[in-house]
Amino acid sequence: MELHDVWFVLIAVLWIGYFFLEGFDFGVGVLTRLLARNRPERRVLINTIGPVWDGNEVWLLSAGGATFAAFPEWYATLFSGFYLPLLLILVCLIVRGVAFEYRAKRPEEKWQRNWEQAIFWCSLLPAFLWGVAFANIVRGVKIDRSHEYVGTALDLLNPYALLGGLVTLSLFTFHGAVFTALKTVGEIRERARKLALWLGLATAVMAAVFLLWTQVDNGDGQSLAALIVAVVALVAAVAANQAGREGWAFAFSGVTIVAAVAMLFLTLFPNVMPSSLNEDWSLTVTNASSSPYTLKIMTWCAVIATPIVMLYQGWTYWVFRKRIGTQHIAETVH
Structure with missing residues (x-):
């Protein structure tokens, strides 16, 4: 295996780690409006x-930095072509x-409510846009x-990417x-489990369609x-959640993310950014990579x-492994 192949795998691992960890991070941000009923619960x-x-x-920074150093052509084309969605994600x-840092700096309800809205929307939008971006990378642009990317931002909003x-x-x-x-106690824990059931079922339907579509096209x-x-x-995550085995449910939902992202990278390789205009114009691990010397230093x-x-x-x-509940929240910091 050549070093550029190794770095393709390592970048895939970094993205997998990012989506595994930031995935529940984004999810909790979305749940601040869908699950929490009051300020203490939020x-x-x-x-x-x-x-x-x-x-x-940190995993995102590492993935972006590794892509820039190991595959500069990929980085340049990706960030020029996907400028608007990636800028929106960054913002x-x-x-x-x-919002996380400033929400509790002042006690006024309006101040905290506005920052809570920021947490919700700034969790929801990246969670959606990352899927759009990676779907387009796999599908080809x-x-x-x-x-050089010669399409428009509207070209990225195709049915497969959406x-x-x-x-x-x-x-x-x-x-x-x-x-x-897994991390809470009391009523909010029970409501989280009930909501997870419906979210899991909805996700299963959409994920099955998307992954099968991907498999048929490029698998x-x-x-x-x-x-x-x-x-x-x-399926195992939904079943474990229903059985009250939150640890297993979280582990299986994590495996779902790992396997799904791994599948996208498996269908992508040896390309890093396929061209929908001509296969010969696609960016690959070979023509988009840095020099062997650079890759060797990066590996060490x-x-x-x-x-x-x-x-x-x-x-x-x-x-920070212990569970928390509303009883652990002091009134002055609601």
Whole structure:
């Protein structure tokens, strides 16, 4: 296996890690309006992800940085062609982070309500837009012989991509509901489990259609295996949730995300950005990669830094592992 193949796999792993972690993060943000009934309950939801949301975004920074260094042609074409949706995602992530920090800085109800709305919308939009972006990458976009995107923003809003956006939004919200049931106590925990059932069923229908569509268009035996794992894991997550086994439900919903994203990358390889105009104009792991020397240096950096980051993030989750409820929320910080 060549180094550019290795880095394609590593970038896939970074995106898988990002969607696994930020997935429930986005889902909880959406649930602040769908599940919580009052300000203390919204505070409980925010507190479940408060210690970890910024660490989860490290995976996005790593994935973007690795793409820039390992596949500069891919990075350039992607960010020029998908400029508007990626800019909107970036703005949402900035506003969302500010909202987490500023919501409780003042006691006025209007102040807190506005920041809560920001958390909701800036969680919902990226959860949807990431699905749109990755669906377009897999499907192929208008890239010319110079490896430049020649389409428009409206070209990205095709039926396949919009379905992909709905799948990621529903899947992340389901993942967030299962995480909420795992991290809370009392009435909000029970409501999270009930909502997770309906979210899981809706997600199963949309995900099955989207993944089968992907398999028919671009799949092979490996992607089919990943599809089967994703579907089985999603069914198992819904069943475990109904049985009150929140830990297993969260693990299986995570496996669903891992398998689904892995399937997308399996159908993509050896391309990194297919051209819908001419297959010969597609960006591949070969023609989009950096020099072997650059990839070698990057590999040594990854070998040293990755275990440290993962150990630190794992320790963070361990420290903040306990369940919380409205009884843990002081009235002054509602």
